[in-house]
Amino acid sequence: MGQRRARRPQKPAAPPRSKKQLREDVFLQYGAECALCRLTVTELLSPYWLLVQQGSDSRDAQDALVLCPLHHQAMNVQLLAIHPETFQVAYRIHVDKQALRVEVDDLTHLPNPPSNAALATRRTAWESH
Ligand SMILES: [Zn+2]
Numbered sequence: 780m781g782q783r784r785a786r787r788p789q790k791p792a793a794p795p796r797s798k799k800q801l802r803e804d805v806f807l808q809y810g811a812e813c814a815l816c817r818l819t820v821t822e823l824l825s826p827y828w829l830l831v832q833q834g835s836d837s838r839d840a841q842d843a844l845v846l847c848p849l850h851h852q853a854m855n856v857q858l859l860a861i862h863p864e865t866f867q868v869a870y871r872i873h874v875d876k877q878a879l880r881v882e883v884d885d886l887t888h889l890p891n892p893p894s895n896a897a898l899a900t901r902r903t904a905w906e907s908h
Contacts, residue, residue: 795838796838801826801838801840802825802826804840805826805840805843805844805845806821806824806826806845807840808840808841808843808890808891809840809843809844809845809889809890809891809893810845810889810890811824811845812824812845813845813846813847813850814844814845814846814850814883814886814889815846815847815850815853815859815868815879815881815882815883816847816849816850816880816881816882816883817882817883818847820847823847823848824845824846824847825845825846825851826840826843826844826845826846827843827844827845827846827850827851827854828842828843829842829843829844829893829894829897829898829900829901830842830897830900830901831900831901831903831904839894841891841893841894841897842893842894842897843893843897844886844893849879849880850879850881853879854901857871857904857905857908858870858871858874858879859871859874859879859881860901860902860905860906861885861886861893861898861901861902862885862898862902863895863896863898863899863902864895865885866885866886866887866892866898867884867885868881868883868884868885868886869905
């Protein structure tokens, strides 16, 4: 007959950041514009979480980008990817920068670069797609 003890951390964990706080963190990190088309209509912008691994619950602003709905979806369906070292944008063979309304060649215009590790997980998924 095993006794089950409630797991209690030594120190109370910080309360998880609310969705609104996370959005603010990501906007502070990158500015309030789509990283790919530079759209600045804030109502249309939201954080895009880069980590692909299942079970990953990182909500660090470095693991995100600010994207508009078009570029959220383009990333979701893997029409484009960002190189984790050069930050250059790469495209599937049937689309290009113009077709996807991308206004930049890379992410070097961002005030802070996103995490290389987070971009690498996305890139790996893109390459194996
Ligand atoms: Zn965009």
